Amino acid sequence: MSDLVGRLRARGWRMTAQRRVVAEVLDGEHVHLTADEVLARATARLPEVSRATVYNALGELVALGEVAEVTTDGRAKRYDPNARRPHQHLVCSGCGEIRDVHPDGDPLAALPASERFGFAVSGADVVYRGLCPACVAM
Amino acid sequence: MSDLVGRLRARGWRMTAQRRVVAEVLDGEHVHLTADEVLARATARLPEVSRATVYNALGELVALGEVAEVTTDGRAKRYDPNARRPHQHLVCSGCGEIRDVHPDGDPLAALPASERFGFAVSGADVVYRGLCPACVAM
DNA sequence: CATTGACTTGGACTTCGTCCATCGTAGGAT
DNA sequence: ATCCTACGATGGACGAAGTCCAAGTCAATG
Numbered sequence: 001m002s003d004l005v006g007r008l009r010a011r012g013w014r015m016t017a018q019r020r021v022v023a024e025v026l027d028g029e030h031v032h033l034t035a036d037e038v039l040a041r042a043t044a045r046l047p048e049v050s051r052a053t054v055y056n057a058l059g060e061l062v063a064l065g066e067v068a069e070v071t072t073d074g075r076a077k078r079y080d081p082n083a084r085r086p087h088q089h090l091v092c093s094g095c096g097e098i099r100d101v102h103p104d105g106d107p108l109a110a111l112p113a114s115e116r117f118g119f120a121v122s123g124a125d126v127v128y129r130g131l132c133p134a135c136v137a138m
Numbered sequence: 139m140s141d142l143v144g145r146l147r148a149r150g151w152r153m154t155a156q157r158r159v160v161a162e163v164l165d166g167e168h169v170h171l172t173a174d175e176v177l178a179r180a181t182a183r184l185p186e187v188s189r190a191t192v193y194n195a196l197g198e199l200v201a202l203g204e205v206a207e208v209t210t211d212g213r214a215k216r217y218d219p220n221a222r223r224p225h226q227h228l229v230c231s232g233c234g235e236i237r238d239v240h241p242d243g244d245p246l247a248a249l250p251a252s253e254r255f256g257f258a259v260s261g262a263d264v265v266y267r268g269l270c271p272a273c274v275a276m
Numbered sequence: 277c278a279t280t281g282a283c284t285t286g287g288a289c290t291t292c293g294t295c296c297a298t299c300g301t302a303g304g305a306t
Numbered sequence: 307a308t309c310c311t312a313c314g315a316t317g318g319a320c321g322a323a324g325t326c327c328a329a330g331t332c333a334a335t336g
Contacts, residue, residue: 071212074207074209090253090259093260099257103245103248104248104250107241107245107264110245115228115241116268117239117270118271118274119237119268120274124266125264125267126245126262126263126265127263128246128249128259129262129263130254130257130258130260133256136256
């Protein structure tokens with residue numbers, strides 16, 4: 001819990017019951033939920049929340065930098081509420097489990113100017129892939 | 139051109155007119171095509187190729203390690219025929235252009251054992267994000 | 277408390293991809 | 307060269323994920 005709702009209010013985010021519920025769902029569980037999972041948990045608290053509203057709220061939280069979108073496969077995007085501290089992701093190729101990890105150094109440092117082709121490079125998303133202990137054992 | 143068809147045949151990949159066309163499309167243009175773009179180019183050479191066949195062939199080429207799947211956004215997967223040499227990707231946040239890049243060192247080296255949580259880590263996909271020269275100028 | 281522009285709704289729609297029963301054919305066997 | 311058969315191709319239905327829109331509702335300001 002990190003008072004996401006308070007930060008959003010302070011930044012002038014118009015607060016509605018629906019947006020509050022979405023923010024609380026994300027702030028409460030630091031796992032990587034899909035939009036549908038967010039919708040399910042939001043609906044449990046506030047029955048009449050529409051899918052479109054959840055997508056809208058998630059999109060705005062991403063734009064505000066409070067939540068990160070994680071796309072580890074071609075399936076549903078996942079939403080990571082721990083966006084304020086830079087980190088990367090470790091994904092199990094077996095079961096899909098996702099963990100936040102903190103690699104040494106800045107990944108951008110590994111990309112020399114000669115490999116930037118004139119781009120203004122602003123960030124790097126790293127997905128480490130492997131098998132989690134449970135899937136290794138099988 | 140790198141004789142992808144020859145390599146596949148040598149590996150016992152059952153060759154059909156449709157599979158050959160898909161392989162030739164990928165081998166000919168070293169850009170990052172979506173499945174639909176592969177289908178369009180394949181159809182131009184062999185009018186009666188079905189979508190399912192293109193997806194099947196792409197899936198097998200990925201499984202064989204001859205082609206890499208690249209997912210840079212939540213949209214369509216792209217297929218990278220340059221999978222035999224390890225590389226990463228640089229994506230323009232403005233126009234979506236994708237370039238192959240070769241960072242220094244092995245990205246796995248940046249992940250210490252204490253951040254691996256018992257996973258058997260086998261690889262890392264890095265997506266560098268930024269603006270290409272054309273999009274910076276706008 | 278009245279106002280208003282921003283937010284919400286729900287259902288239709290789009291995109292991307294998968295599935296399946298049926299048909300066709302590549303490549304080994306004869 | 308021809309035959310057989312298992313593997314591949316077909317296309318249309320289906321499904322998942324996400325977007326769009328017109329109409330209704332409401333939070334925040336004065």
